[in-house]
Amino acid sequence: MTATRQTLAEKIIARAAGVDSVRSGEIVTCKVDLAMIHDSGGPRRVKPILERLGVGVWDPKRVVVVSDHYVPAFDAESAAILKLTRDWVRDQDIENFYDQQGICHVVLPERGHLRPGLFVVGGDSHSPTGGAFGAYMFGVGATDMAGVLVTGETWIRVPETIRLRWDGDLPDGVSAKDMMLKLCATLGMDGGDYQAVEYCGSTIAGLSMTERMTMSNMAAELGAQTGLIAGDQTTAEYIRQAGGGAGDFIGVQGDPDAPCRVEHKFDASALDPQVAAPHSPANSGPVQEADKVKIDQCYIGACTGAKLNDLRMAARVLKGRKVAAGTRLFVAPASTQITAEAAADGTLASLTAAGAILLPSGCGACAGYGAGVLAEGEVCISSTARNFKGRMGAKSSQVYLGSPFTVAASAVEGRIADPREFLSEGAA
CATH class of the missing domain: 3.30.499.10 (Aconitase, domain 3)
Incomplete structure (x- = not known):
């Protein structure tokens, strides 16, 4: 029997669902490897829900909390939100708390929390940033996040993959941000159709990790659920320097001939x-x-x-x-x-x-x-x-x-x- 050809997104979701393979459109329940929340959409939203249910966090070691929206406190209300966040983190025994250390989407990889193959849920719309590390990461609202924090699981409709291939060298003065603005203009803000965008091509392979983060971050502006870039040596080196374990990043790759919804091709060398x-x-x-x-x-x-x-x-x-x-x-x-x-x-x-x-x-x-x-x-x-x-x-x-x-x-x-x-x- 011929093995099922799977995209990178399908492989990560299948592992999280505990099955050999998944198909686009299928609804599966996945175990969450990591959950990330911040001071704005986090404790102040989920704390009342968990209290009504009389439960706590399923695994404090798998939760990362970052205060980044109301920092530093600029009025009494913002100070109260930060205090609530700190108190809740202490009450839930969450050790991975980064208080006023930076923006969650940057702090998370900086501190070595991401690696290829992980299934990660974030409480912010720009959570697709984690896709730069070959992790399937996407954003959810407070109600869904409360469910994740209680059970360690969430459901997902397996997406189709939209491949965005960039080849050629970027001219001096042109960056990943320009690439993403070009994509927004070309595909529109619903061009991702809440599917999995996967970036590939020689241009992507040549980008630094922080430039790749810009690409994955702005998958949200394309309306995608996540923005994936397969792990490689550049990924592994960044993760090692951040103190994380890169794992089998070579093994977490999509099949080259896996079917996708569509592939769009772009020439980076011609970009203004x-x-x-x-x-x-x-x-x-x-x-x-x-x-x-x-x-x-x-x-x-x-x-x-x-x-x-x-x-x-x-x-x-x-x-x-x-x-x-x-x-x-x-x-x-x-x-x-x-x-x-x-x-x-x-x-x-x-x-x-x-x-x-x-x-x-x-x-x-x-x-x-x-x-x-x-x-x-x-x-x-x-x-x-x-x-x-x-x-x-x-x-x-x-x-x-x-x-x-x-x-x-x-x-x-x-x-x-x-x-x-x-x-x-x-x-x-």
Whole structure:
């Protein structure tokens, strides 16, 4: 009998379901390897449910809690939410608690919690980030998360796989963020149809882990359930440095001839820097189309746009230059570990010397919390994943999206600008 050909998504789900194989459309119950929640959608939402049921967490060692939305506390309400989170973590004997250490989607892999083949559930819409590590990770709401925390299991309808193949070398000044904005424009925000997106091709193989995280993170903007990248030596090396066990990453691969719903092909070498106009990532096009739009604020932050390589992109543009008069540039590193590394290698010095204002690590203005939110009518370009109306502040504000390269170039010009012009001419 010919063995069933399975995609990477199907193989991971089959293992979690305790069966040899699964088929798309089938509904199965899976054992959860890891559950991640944060201060906004976590304890304050699930605690009352668990209390009504009179139960606790099924396995505290398999739960990770990160405080990242209301940090640092900016009013009495946010302080109360953080206190509730800390108290609940203590009461449930959860050791994997990262309090004000950074954004959950970055902290989770930084601390070695992810590896290929895991079936992981997160309490946030950008949980597909874990797919960069070859783990099947997706987001759920508080009610479903409460069920996971009690039973250690959840149900899933086995998805079809949509392959997104990128080949060719990225030009200088173009990054994974530009690739994702191009995908949003081409496929639309429902192009993933809540299926499993799998990224492949020579371009993907050449990306760093943090750039792969951007790809998987923004699978959410495509409407996918998860965004998978098969594990390889790059994956294994990152996990080892993070103190985790890479496991049999070579063995956790989809069958090359496994059927998928569709495969889309893209040429990375022909990609221009992309900018998304308000109020959707799907409103993306080459930076030239948004050139000269005057801006009030530039924001380099969030799980998508403030990892170490993101900060280094911005520093390349800003080194030896200054932020334009009348324009403000905020930088919120995605984790405290990234802040320390950027301080040690001189990246932060280049950013602050140019006039950037350093903010604490956390979700911050990306989700409309704390410092950096926008006033009525203000225009911002941001390295975040979303630019929905009112998300970063006043409903009349306008948010454009770009890579850290593009955000930094725009900060220097005081208008949306093409970063390639700055990289080609060197430091001013």
